[in-house]
Amino acid sequence: MSEKWSESDIPDQTGRVVVVTGANTGLGFETARILAERGASVVMAVRDVVKGNRAAARIEGDTTVQDLDLSSLASVRAAADTLHANLPKIDLLINNAGVVYPPKQITQDGFELQFGTNHLGHFALTGLLLDLLLPVPGSRVVTLGSSSGHPSKIKIRFDDLQWDREYNRSAAYGQSKLANLMFAYALQRRLEPHGTTISVAAHPGVARTEAMRNATTATRMIFNTVAPLISQPPAMGVLPTLRAATDPGVVGGQYYGPDGMGQFRGHPHVVNSGAQSYDIADQDRLWAVSEELTKVKFPL
Known part of the structure; x- marks a missing residue:
């Protein structure tokens, strides 16, 4: 394997069943496309099925489209039921979808949109699908931070998780992505006694995608000014996810990101997240709150 891990290092994925959330656009699409081209059977779990079908038509490989709105726990449960009916197993669940910097919105279940979609939706989906992963040697859950x-x-913000007192869209996004990391680490601790499935995290650095479309005009202007200096194309931004998902040397609990300055761009390697993400007491508190809010208990 090359020192600078790249798409060419991805092993053959024939026989693997993969579920990718948010797979119709951006990094999710690139993830689904590359894994399907390597031989995996890929389920593209998307909020807009029409767009999902258009995206699937652009992929050479075995793909199916699954309706999934992570901002609705009813949709998450319905998708999980369908996947149980259609799939004998899952080798790889990639929690990729997310909303970035929207104005204040509330999900159907009463959650702040970014926390409800990026964290709680994926928490519930993982818990509802985990029984399809646990019997499968080498299975993985990859969560995007x-x-x-x-x-x-x-x-x-345990005292104001839904940002009822005030709303800062960038800080709320940061909380949702911190929650993703804490979930990935807490899940790994719970998986370790089972010895088959691992939980890994990844982040793309600064990738040039449509993710900033909901940001304020001022934020987009700043990003568009700075992005050419620090960002990388989607083909590079997707590599940390792909390495976390496919590299045989990956260990549960690891976090993959770009190896360049500031983790903005570069080839994927193991990185560290902020100290707060490793706080086990806060991880367990978040886990308990997430179980309470989603009414999903993990089969662990």
Whole structure:
């Protein structure tokens, strides 16, 4: 394997069943496309089935499209039921989908949109699908974090998780991505006694995608000014996810990101997240709150 891990290092994926959330666009699409081209059977779990079918038509390989709105727990449960009916197993679940910097919105279940979609939706989906992963040797859950969840000023606002008192869209996004990381680490601790499935995290650095479309005009202007200096194309941004998903040397609990300065761009390697993401007491508190809010108990 090359020192600078790249798409050419991905092993043959024939026989693997993969579920990718948010697979109709951006990094999710690239993830689904590359894994399907390597031989995997890929389920593209998307909120807009029409767009999902258009995306699937652009992929050479075995793909199916699954309706999934992560902002609705009813949709998450319905998708899980369908996948149980259609799939004998899952080798790889990639929690990729997410909303970035929207104005204040509330999900159907009463959650702040970014926390409800990025964290709670994926928490519930993983818990409902885990029984399809646990019997499968080498199975993995890969959860997408973000460098936005690293700064020490980002915390889990346990006293105001839904941002009822005030709303800062960038801070709320940071909280949701910190929650993703804490979930990935807490899940690995719970999986270790089972010895088959592992939980891994990854982040793309600064990738040039449509993710900033919901940001304020001022934020987009700043990003568009700085992005050419620090960002990388989707083909590079997707590599940390693909390495976490396919590299035989990956160990549960690891976090993959770009190897360049600031983890903005570069080839994927093991990185560290912010100190707050490793706080086991906060991980377990978040886990308990997430179980309470989603009414999903993991089969562990």
